[in-house]
Amino acid sequence: MNTTRSEIIPNILDMLAYHRETAHTYDSVRRGGGLVWATKPWDFKVYQSLPEVALPNPSSLLEADAWEVLRGELPVGVPVAIDLPTLAALLGVSWNLTRENVYGETIWYTRSYPSAGGLYPLELYLVARGIAGLEDGVYHYSLHKFVLTRLFSGDFNELVISQCGGTWPEKPDLIGIVTNVFWRSAWKYHSRAYRYCFLDAGHAVANLVLTAHGLGLRPYLIHVFDDQVISRLLCLDDKLEAPCLVVPIFGQRPFPGPASKSGSAEPTSHVLASDLDTYQDTAYPLIDQARRITSLTGQEVRETAARWTGHAGSSDHGSPAALASGARRGRLDDFRKIPLAKALWQRRSHRQYIQRPISRETVKQLLDAVRYALVSDTPLEAGPGLSVIVQQVTGLTPGIYRFDGSWHEVVTGDFRDATVKVCLEQGFTRRAAFVLFWHTPLTRLTAAYGPRIYRAIHLAAGVMGEKAYLAAEVLGWGACGIGAFYDQEAQELLQLEDEEVVYALTVGPV
Ligand SMILES: Cc1cc2nc3c(=O)[nH]c(=O)nc-3n(C[C@H](O)[C@H](O)[C@H](O)COP(=O)(O)O)c2cc1C
Known part of the structure; x- marks a missing residue:
């Protein structure tokens, strides 16, 4: 062994x-x-x-x-x-x-x-x-x-x-x-x-x-x-x-x-x-x-x-799920017209972020697209919740937010040092415009749906992560998944009670 x-x-x-x-x-x-x-x-x-x-x-x-x-x-x-x-x-x-x-x-x-x-x-x-x-x-x-x-x-x-x-x-x-x-x-x-x-x-x-x-x-x-x-x-x-x-x-x-x-x-x-x-x-x-x-x-x-059954997002096998109409505002100019194939083939993990102003509305449109679930047999509530550490977004005070289609402030402040530390000292996280963290109440969900839900939760977080990569590509920005974080410290930083962190991801202009 x-x-x-x-x-x-x-x-x-x-x-x-x-x-x-x-x-x-x-x-x-x-x-x-x-x-x-x-x-x-x-x-x-x-x-x-x-x-x-x-x-x-x-x-x-x-x-x-x-x-x-x-x-x-x-x-x-x-x-x-x-x-x-x-x-x-x-x-x-x-x-x-x-x-x-x-x-x-x-x-x-x-x-x-x-x-x-x-x-x-x-x-x-x-x-x-x-x-x-x-x-x-x-x-x-x-x-x-x-x-x-x-x-x-x-x-x-x-x-x-x-x-x-x-x-x-x-x-x-x-x-x-x-x-x-x-x-x-x-x-x-x-x-x-x-x-x-x-x-x-x-x-x-x-x-x-x-x-x-x-x-x-x-x-x-x-x-x-x-x-x-x-x-x-x-x-x-x-x-x-x-x-x-x-x-x-x-x-x-x-x-x-x-x-x-x-x-x-x-x-x-x-x-x-x-x-x-x-x-x-x-x-x-x-x-x-x-x-x-x-x-x-x-x-x-x-x-x-x-x-x-009965908790899944859609019973219609395979029709594309779409953003809720309330979340689908007019397309901002920032979202370039590029073929899906190009976005997929150009996609790569970016760690060299640069400082360029990005707007709160652009970030919201990106996150709306990231959040909605693909059609599956998974209960809707198993889709992990999303917290955002805002580092440089015009119109949003730096700090920690929950995002569920709207912004909910948890605490404001500069958390760049704390984020680097939580992400196992990965220094590039400091330069990202914002850092996403997905989390979930594991105890409650496994009690309600059985241990198999653990697989679906992680897979759903990965799906959202990929949509963030591709949306960043459409914007001409970059993204990078972060699987390496101190679990307990991440939970504490985000002020999560009874929820475990499953995944993180940096996003920003490159
Ligand atoms: C689940 C997951 C976790 C990852 N964790 C990290 C990480 O902690 N730090 C990092 O720099 N890159 C991380 N990455 C990015 C990978 O290193 C990257 O995808 C891989 O090297 C392939 O390169 P590419 O994405 O540019 O094609 C992660 C990617 C995934 C999908």
């Missing part, structure tokens, strides 16, 4: 205990130990000896306006059919390699979505049926080669949907399944990585959903599903990888295609040969425990779905 932490790992009983055990403290960050570069996991999964389908290069840039998509404002058009070029555009725009970085002998890639430490623990699988140009089946998306690797042929869509909570009047032709390879992130972040994997997933899934909207498709996020069955369908190595989200994507079929043979209702349970078996370390007992506590199977899926 390579974990560098030598303390005794406790038995945790609930996700609040996991959250507290993985809090950063002054001691814990100094106990971390160095990184073992020789065991750094490669961040692409490659299957050996399986058929590959090349994805066509998108014929044109996705022209949908980024800010309209971010506000859910796209005119409702005729739903499009999903064919292979549409699927290629969806993947090539939302989950793409954006930069090749060379350092000595090492080459690494950054992507259209950010990731804590640039470790990219996510994989994407697709379950396809009736998509013109693609045989029905289960596929893995290899983004570094821009190909789909076929795991199985046949129609498995009904099987996947039958393992998800809720009722499904409409059957999707395309289902994305996002998985986490925990060790990629745990290699650096140890047990805290379980949080980061879901924050990362939120960022990446926001890209997928917004791009789907830009293409006229209707995606939906499902957290409540049977982990074991989905894991077996994808032949995942349970020690290393687990499904984290199911994303049915609705289009419209141009004509009923020939029915293909239904996939076996009992998925296989072997592990397909992939390069993941070269990974050397899986031993993070707190992550294993968190996975066990939050996992669902059989009857638990139905019970959890019943607890969540």
Whole structure:
């Protein structure tokens, strides 16, 4: 076992205990130990000896306006059919390699979505049926080669949907399944990585959903599903990888295609040969425990779905959620017209903020777009609350505010030193125009909705973080996620009672 932490790992009983055990403290960050570069996991999964389908290069840039998509404002058009070029555009725009970085002998890639430490623990699988140009089946998306690797042929869509909570009047032709390879992130972040994997997933899934909207498709996020069955369908190595989200994507079929043979209702349970078996370390007992506590199977899926149903933001599967009309004021000139594809491909984490006046109204429009939830099975109140540390915004006195569509002053003052300190001495936070913090009452929410909600809360924070990155891009500003903060100190600085901080992010002109 390579974990560098030598303390005794406790038995945790609930996700609040996991959250507290993985809090950063002054001691814990100094106990971390160095990184073992020789065991750094490669961040692409490659299957050996399986058929590959090349994805066509998108014929044109996705022209949908980024800010309209971010506000859910796209005119409702005729739903499009999903064919292979549409699927290629969806993947090539939302989950793409954006930069090749060379350092000595090492080459690494950054992507259209950010990731804590640039470790990219996510994989994407697709379950396809009736998509013109693609045989029905289960596929893995290899983004570094821009190909789909076929795991199985046949129609498995009904099987996947039958393992998800809720009722499904409409059957999707395309289902994305996002998985986490925990060790990629745990290699650096140890047990805290379980949080980061879901924050990362939120960022990446926001890209997928917004791009789907830009293409006229209707995606939906499902957290409540049977982990074991989905894991077996994808032949995942349970020690290393687990499904984290199911994303049915609705289009419209141009004509009923020939029915293909239904996939076996009992998925296989072997592990397909992939390069993941070269990974050397899986031993993070707190992550294993968190996975066990939050996992669902059989009857638990139905019970959890019943607890969540009725509290979700929308029952309309996949129609883009839009900003509440009260929040949707006229577009300010600051929000440039740029294609969504450009915003996604140019996105990167910025830490070199400059001083330039930005207005309170611009920040409000940005935050309105960040805050509204994507359509999912998640109870609305599980969307984390937002606090803003205002450092340089014209018309707002520096200080700490809650933002729920309106500004609520908590305390005014200069909190730049305190913010740097809370963010593990990351000095660049001082220069940002404002710093966002997402927080949530974990005890109350896990009591009301069960431990699975922990995953949805972190994913929702990641989704909002990604919208902030993209909105900053539209403005010509920059943003940077902050997963590294002292938990207790952040809670105290923000004057939160009975709420835990889950994520932070800096924003400002660059
Ligand atoms: C969940 C999450 C946490 C992050 N935490 C930090 C952080 O604490 N400090 C920092 O400088 N960057 C942080 N980042 C930014 C990553 O380092 C960055 O996304 C990664 O290096 C890839 O670079 P890119 O975003 O420019 O493509 C975080 C990103 C995410 C998604």
